[in-house]
Amino acid sequence: AQSVSQHNHHVILSEAASLELGCNYSYGGTVNLFWYVQYPGQHLQLLLKYFSGDPLVKGIKGFEAEFIKSKFSFNLRKPSVQWSDTAEYFCAVNTGFQKLVFGTGTRLLVSP
């Protein structure tokens, strides 16, 4: 069965620090990849997505992610985090079947 791994469960950073959240998936075929974010008290919303083309994808609020097919990875990055980035981040993979498979999430706390 397809699976998605997010190795960092909790990350604590100071403002202006750089962020990289790992995401690896187990599926050898064509994939569509997503990062979702859930701010405290809010619903899940899409940060960015990759379907095809340039493997470096830019999303909202200065986030980007890089798809590395050979490593089955889709890591999320931001060069300088802000306190308002405190949230839970979910990686998700669509393998072409009907459903998305989500990782277990990474809770990011940014201290001011």
Place this chain on the structure above:
Amino acid sequence: DVKVTQSSRYLVKRTGEKVFLECVQDMDHENMFWYRQDPGLGLRLIYFSYDVKMKEKGDIPEGYSVSREKKERFSLILESASTNQTSMYLCASRADPYNEQFFGPGTRLTVL
């Protein structure tokens, strides 16, 4: 903007009660989903529906059923609520398998 609404933000029920969670989307999406979200486990798919009156089991369907009589509405039913069904329930919809899912605000269900 796509809007996915859920009938309740918070719900408290007793063990053995029948529980209905309602979800409505306003963008004529074909696919709808029910997830539960638990700390450390991420989002787990309960059921999904890719068309009216169609349903498919997700990863954790036991103890749940669903109904989709109209395209815009997807209901999750707990036939006999149990304490281990205390969780956050998220509904989502999408136009097709190659687009992102849009999430509702969630229903936090507590079963006493």
